[in-house]
Amino acid sequence: MEKVFAELQEAIENGETQAAMDKTKDALKLGLRTDKIIQTAINPAFKDLGQKMFDGEIYVTDVLMASRAAHAAMYVMEPIISRFSGATKGIVAIGTVAGDLHDIGKNLVIMMLQGSGYTVIDLGIDVPVETFIDAVRTHKPDVLALSSLLTTTLPELDNLMEALVQQGLRSQVKVIVGGAPVTAEYAGRIKADAYANDLFEATEAVGDLVKNRIGKYAV
Amino acid sequence: MNQRENFFAMLEGRKPEFIPNIMEVYKICIFGADRADQPLVGGLDAFGVNWVVTKEGEMPEPNRFMFEDIADWKEYVHFPDVDALGIEEAAKIELADVNRDEVIVNVYSPTGLFERLAAFMGFENALCSLVEDPESCQEFFEAFADYKIACMNRFIDAFQPDVITYFDDLATANGLFMSPAVYRSVIKPSHKRIIEAVTSRGVIFNQHTCGKCEKIIEDYVEMGAKMWSSAQVSNDLDGILEKYQGRLIVEGGWDSSGPASYNDATVEDIIAETVRCAKQYGPKGNFIFLPTLLNENGNAIFVGDPRLAPMIEAWHTVDKL
Ligand code: B1M
8 A cells, every 4th residue: 555655656756647647546446545645645745846846956847747747646536536525625716916927836836736636726817806806706715826926016915915805805715925026024914824935835835724724834 | 448348348357447237338139039039019929929018028928829749849830031020120220329339239139949939838838848858849949049040140240239148047036947957958959059159250148047047057158158147146146256257247136026126115225235236246346237126117227217316326336346
């Protein structure tokens, strides 16, 4: 049993899509539960990759390949996961704020969240405040995630926080912010719930937010 | 010394009289790029890629890819006829009032090898292709380098530039997009040809790469780049300035994602960042100040900003050498 977890973790870390699918099938054949597979193979793979990325040992290409492999594993488990309603770990609506077209970081965060079992609604780039608000009303996400790569679009984060309060939606959704110019201090100032510096932190932070925990990345 | 003489003193590794800033040392030319690489006001470029613009800048329309499998590139990529781009006409307009005895003519050549691939197939597909199908990528880069070289030669004939700044973003704030090994095996051979095409004609090659790209600066220098631009603070700028004294001019220094670049940065914040750059990097001698000051209307240098004048004044007043 442990062997299959270790092999799946290794396949994901090496970005081997086919192997990741095969090992996931093997795990399911052994009767292992999908949540156990995610917890014991997929999450540790990303934890390990996060550390390696932090240490400068691996690059964005490696993380992308690993995310694709994790997606493939999730794809194999998808029919089983969707059979149990509520099996998703939570719903996250994410977008890059208005005026900003950068999407690489956001897309990586999405891949990572999906690969870890969350349902993600991608609102795209250049997303106006009204679209974020509509998404909260329509999709009722557990977490609203905003990415801003430009210093000039940072005020959009403030605008959104204000709009959530004005529309009476602030208590319904947790907010996480990220992107190169965003800091924990900035996130605190606008009263977001969490700030993450990279995709790995983002996933951990979302995990805390959906469970209503005050985690390491709370601000 | 005027700006021009001072610049060449720096380039030759002699002690400059002053440390320049990009607003004053260059006549920057962008009209050639408008025709050959990316349209300034957005819309379709010469390859058929659609560019979208916000006031902050532009980029290829996200999620609208020309192809997703690099093996298919030949089916979709049709190289424009360089003769028909109108580069000569662009040069005439742009050089009308330039005083070549005073300033450095710097022609911008954006959308380098990797960025062009990303413009066709998106950043994530492009990055994965580098690892999954390096042969097709190499083939594409070779062909695109031929186009770039033809454009560079046109730029050189038409603009007679001192410097060509070639843009290719290969890094994030935390490190390279791809490993140095992947860069060296897949991108570098074509990159080298582009650099040599420029330097062999006596033009200075300025490599623009944002983000933390310090692991491949040595490669740039070895291939003949004499300048590196947009040098961001995520790199060990002090170490790089020292290591490459007399071999590389470093253009940048400003903490472009930090509080001095926020819309609400005060004149005091901006002056403090200017003084920091002057005092920290100026004494090394091989430095050009490149502030990234954006405001709600876009890039301050192009759209204006009342904070620019005090910033330049601070730059002039502070002791840099
Ligand atoms: C919600 O929860 C979360 C949690 C975590 C979150 C999160 C959300 N969002 C991100 N994270 C975090 O997790 C991610 C994964 O680990 C991380 O995401 P990142 O996005 O940080 O990291 C990604 C994995 C990779 N990183 C990136 O993709 C950004 C790298 C740099 C080099 C960069 C790139 C690649 C690009 N750019 Co742009 N670009 C720069 C960047 C330099 C830098 N120092 O960051 C920056 C951001 N750009 C800048 C600029 C100015 C511009 N760019 C532009 C265009 C481009 C390219 C097309 C060339 C390309 C983007 C391609 C794309 N599809 O996204 C233009 C803007 C267009 C627009 N309106 O948006 C243009 C205006 C340039 C121009 N003259 O046209 C600068 C901003 C300066 C400022 N003061 O704001 C910049 C810092 C570079 C610089 N010269 O200083 C974390 O931040």
